Amino acid sequence: xxxxxxxxxxxxxxxxxxxxxxxxxxxxxxxxxxxxxxxxxxxxxxxxxxxxxxxxxxxxxxxxxxxxxxxxxxxxxxxxxxxxxxxxxxxxxxxxxxxxxxxxxxx
Amino acid sequence: xxxxxxxxxxxxxxxxxxxxxxxxxxxxxxxxxxxxxxxxxxxxxxxxxxxxxxxxxxxxxxxxxxxxxxxxxxxxxxxxxxxxxxxxxxxxxxxxxxxxxxxxxxxxxxxxxxxxxxxxxxxxxxxxxxxxxxxxxxxxxxxxxxxxxxxxxxxxxxxxxxxxxxxxxxxxxxxxxxxxxxxxxxxxxxxxxxxxxxxxxxxxxxxxxxxxxxxxxxxxxxxxxxxxxxxxxxxxxxxxxxxxx
Numbered sequence: 001x002x003x004x005x006x007x008x009x010x011x012x013x014x015x016x017x018x019x020x021x022x023x024x025x026x027x028x029x030x031x032x033x034x035x036x037x038x039x040x041x042x043x044x045x046x047x048x049x050x051x052x053x054x055x056x057x058x059x060x061x062x063x064x065x066x067x068x069x070x071x072x073x074x075x076x077x078x079x080x081x082x083x084x085x086x087x088x089x090x091x092x093x094x095x096x097x098x099x100x101x102x103x104x105x106x107x
Numbered sequence: 108x109x110x111x112x113x114x115x116x117x118x119x120x121x122x123x124x125x126x127x128x129x130x131x132x133x134x135x136x137x138x139x140x141x142x143x144x145x146x147x148x149x150x151x152x153x154x155x156x157x158x159x160x161x162x163x164x165x166x167x168x169x170x171x172x173x174x175x176x177x178x179x180x181x182x183x184x185x186x187x188x189x190x191x192x193x194x195x196x197x198x199x200x201x202x203x204x205x206x207x208x209x210x211x212x213x214x215x216x217x218x219x220x221x222x223x224x225x226x227x228x229x230x231x232x233x234x235x236x237x238x239x240x241x242x243x244x245x246x247x248x249x250x251x252x253x254x255x256x257x258x259x260x261x262x263x264x265x266x267x268x269x270x271x272x273x274x275x276x277x278x279x280x281x282x283x284x285x286x287x288x289x290x291x292x293x294x295x296x297x298x299x300x301x302x303x304x305x306x307x308x309x310x311x312x313x314x315x316x317x318x319x320x321x322x323x324x325x326x327x328x329x330x331x332x333x334x335x336x337x338x339x340x341x342x343x344x345x346x347x348x349x350x351x352x
Contacts, residue, residue: 029131045141046131047148050124054152060173070130078342079173079227082293 014044014052019061019076019084026065026075029053056080109133112142115149173339176223179216180336186213188329191322211254214247220332221247221284224339228291239287243280249273281306281328288335294342298334301327 021027021035029049037043053074056062061080065073076084099105109132113125137145190209193201225240253270256263285303289296305327311320 029127030134033131045144045148046128047141047145047151049131050128051148051151054120054124054155067127070126072127079293082342 014048015056015061016084016087017044018049018052018056019080019087022062022074022076023081023084026073028068028071028073030071032074108137112145112149115146116152120152172223173227173342174223176220176225176227177336177339177342179220179223180332180339183213183216183220184329184332184336186210186216187325187332191325191329195322207254211251214251217332218244218247220336224288224294224335225284227339227342228287228293235287236291239280239284241280242283243277246273246276246278246280250277278306278310285331295334295338298331298338300331301334302331305329305331 017036017040018032021032021039027035029046033044033046033049053062057064057074060077061083062074063077065075067073096105109129112132113121113129116125116128132145186209190206190213192198193209194206221240221244225236228236228239249269250273253266253268253273256266257270260266282303285299285306288294288299289303305324308320308324309328311324
């Protein structure tokens, strides 16, 4: 699977989770952490969250909004949205291939 | 404890994220795993920011260059479209030099558009995108130097050669840029097809028998750049309507 997404190293998975979390609208750091914990059942640490947020912002995939009571919301950019869609399509194709190989493709 | 952890991050990072990070740490009690996670985060920030500023300026610069590239693409497209219309005789009593002036004026604008959009595409296909920038950019610069030299200074053969060669390289480069744009798929594919087809057709404009085909080529180029510019401006904006959680 050819990678067309920026390299995030060990922060690739947190970055994907953050992009998915922001796909339904802007959120600040704590709301992102809660959303990810609810969605995956696993908490994301503040250090990991901000390491990934800084990378995503640097890549232009998310952008900050003016802070509200010291809490700064972030939102997905259009580039981030297309990047996320590309990653999800790639994961979907990978999952379908795996299911086909297991003989568990819904007929 | 929180302020101590925060101090482990480099000062440019604290200047950018410190306030919101401190607010986040106040919102939930820290366990040992959280502290370990923050220590790793601080170590990562120290490695990343050693000798650099935060990536914020880079990220903003990226979005801004895409936006500027988009506007330049639309302006360049407008200049060339008007040049094509004037050349086709739609307007009466217009100096015969006007289409050439508009084409020349569109070239630096086109260079700005090319640079802005290439920077965007380089994030997906770095080498290809920069080759597809350098070839048409070099051709356009040579063409500009040639044509300005001819108009302003002398009528030397070398300048004519430079103009002709530059134009040829710019058109070939334009096709290359269109192919790379289509391949990366980060901007309008319809726009890249129009640009590529238009560039090939535009090659025929030098032949008096096929000038109308060349004019169609110019129209396609203008439309292609317009589509790419619109897409770039859209891509540099927000993806979703603000709804803060």
